[in-house]
Amino acid sequence: MSGTNSADRILAILDVFTEERLEWTPEELMAELGYSRPTLYRYIKSLKEAGFLASMPGGCMTLGPRVVEMDYLMQKSDRLVCLGEPYLQQLCDDHPASSLLVRWYGSKLLCVASECSTPNALSSYPRGRPMPLARGAISRAIMAYLPRRQLEPMIAQNLKEFASIGLGSTSDEVMICMKQIRRQGVAIAYGEVTPGVVGIAAPIFSDSNAPIAALCVTIEARETDEKRLERISDQVRAAAANISAELGKYPNQTLEEKPFRRQA
Amino acid sequence: MSGTNSADRILAILDVFTEERLEWTPEELMAELGYSRPTLYRYIKSLKEAGFLASMPGGCMTLGPRVVEMDYLMQKSDRLVCLGEPYLQQLCDDHPASSLLVRWYGSKLLCVASECSTPNALSSYPRGRPMPLARGAISRAIMAYLPRRQLEPMIAQNLKEFASIGLGSTSDEVMICMKQIRRQGVAIAYGEVTPGVVGIAAPIFSDSNAPIAALCVTIEARETDEKRLERISDQVRAAAANISAELGKYPNQTLEEKPFRRQA
DNA sequence: GACGATAATCTCAGATGATGAGATTTTATC
DNA sequence: GATAAAATCTCATCATCTGAGATTATCGTC
Secondary structure (H helix, E strand, O other): OOOHHHHHHHHHHHHHHOOOOOOOOOHHHHHHHOHHHHHHHHHHHHHHHHHHEEEEEOOEEEOOHHHHHHHHHHHHHHHHHHHHHHHHHHHHHHHOOOOEEEEEOEEEEEEEEEEEEOOOOOOOOOOEEOOOOOHHHHHHHHHHOHHHHHHHHHHHHHHHHHHOOOOOOOEEHHHHHHHHHHHOOEEEEEEEEOOOOEEEEEEEEOOOEEEEEEEEEEHHHHHHHHHHHHHHHHHHHHHHHHHHHHHHHOHHHHOOOHHHHHHH | OOOHHHHHHHHHHOOOOOOOOOOHHHHHHHHHHHOOOHHHHEHHHHHHHHOEEEEEEOOOEEOHHHHHHHHHHHHHHHHHHHHHHHHHHHHHHHOEEEEOOOOOOOOEEEEEEEEEOOOOOOOOOOOEEEEEEHHHHHHHHHHOOHHHHHHHHHHHHHHHHHHOOOOOOOOOHHHHHHHHHHOOEEEEEOOOOOOOOEEEEEEEOOOOEEEEEEEEEEEEEEHHOOHHHHHHHHHHHHHHHHHHHHHOOOOOOOOOOOOHHHHO
16 A cells, blocks of 8 residues: 555654654665665655755765744644643642643644653653553543544443553443533543543534643642642643633734635 | 745745744735745645644644654754764853854754753753844854855954954954964854853854864852863863864764765 | 635656666775 | 775666545535
């Protein structure tokens, strides 16, 4: 399906650069990807010219500065990040905690912004770090609001995960949990991602539509009590709702186009 | 030259996403790039599958989360950033200033890390923001150490820039300035990038070889005097030298490969 | 829940541009 | 300046890319 067209073959080169392996020689890439020498060099040339790859002294290739530039572009333009940042700040001011903004994309959760008010950053999830799906408050805050036809297969697929967390051993039981989350407006998880850390997350909706992200506060269990938990829940729920609402309001640059599209 | 092969045509799609314009509909992309509908959709599909693009509600495309993830990878792996960070911190602790680490790539300067100890961030250059070439201390700190055959055409090309800064009106005069920078080990620029702000930069060398980056401190002119400027210069020069030296020491993951390569 | 409109994908022929073996040039190393 | 390694070039073959139009999926609306 993919790999037969050169588009995918080029992009596949970038895929081999992982957290474990960030430097590759052309020779190694040839071996790994199975491309011929001239082809590989052609691809590399294109990627280098575009700035996605860069040569290191020694002939090694690494990811190039274009990546940094693009991330800057995204960060500056991402409405979710821009709108969410003040809330992250506020939550950290009010509690000894970390606050994060996490996007849901495809089958991944990706932290796109975070703040922290505790000395040793609780969350090991700065911007750019993908998070485990189907574990923790964040994932459930989003899942709970997916349309049934997306939710059901997802539950079925991760049933053993859910069972191990104690959410229930059957799809129906898990569905009840999800329903409860919808009623509460927040998902709370005790030590699912990091032991001893509580996560409180609420979904953020795109355009009054589908859940696309979550706002989450993580706090040491021993720093919390029933009352604070409730207060955090209220704040997270409200903040997420506000962000969702503001996302609905189209921003300046697309103000002229969007209302038109909606009528048309 | 480029644009005739599909590698470049695909990557060209990512190029149209700029700070000014971060959302494109397929229709607009077709018009902008001149690709046919099926071709564009094919490309988009590949880019979306790879995570470089994402669909927004409304049909608009934006840069995708893969970009964020890749930047995280780079940041975590970039020896320059890892090694430099503590020095940035130190410099900001010692002075009411901004400190930045800037990479030189191709014909661009790109900030890859920055710290700031003044309330209102002096430098408007966070990670990812490209900087003007041929202006400011950073660019000169790097240029001065380029091999002559690279330096001379570059000077010739930017002669009017240099003249407007007051570095000299002929190549020879500029060359003398560069020589002086090499003697001093730092480049100092008064208000070239931002009015009223002094920049003090020293080059960082890859592998005891070519200048690949610069460490820079920017500070309000009115916060400085002759003495502090000298102290900053010394610190910047020393820090840059340290970073260069440490870059020379190969890191863990390539320890086995590199010494071999050098002998071979 | 069905309709209409728009968006996205598919089909398929032609031909253009991609491919890789090997030669050649460039670049680093001593 | 000589040697070895790395990167690029040449070119014939043919696979794969392309684009017009038809078709199907998706969305919003009633």
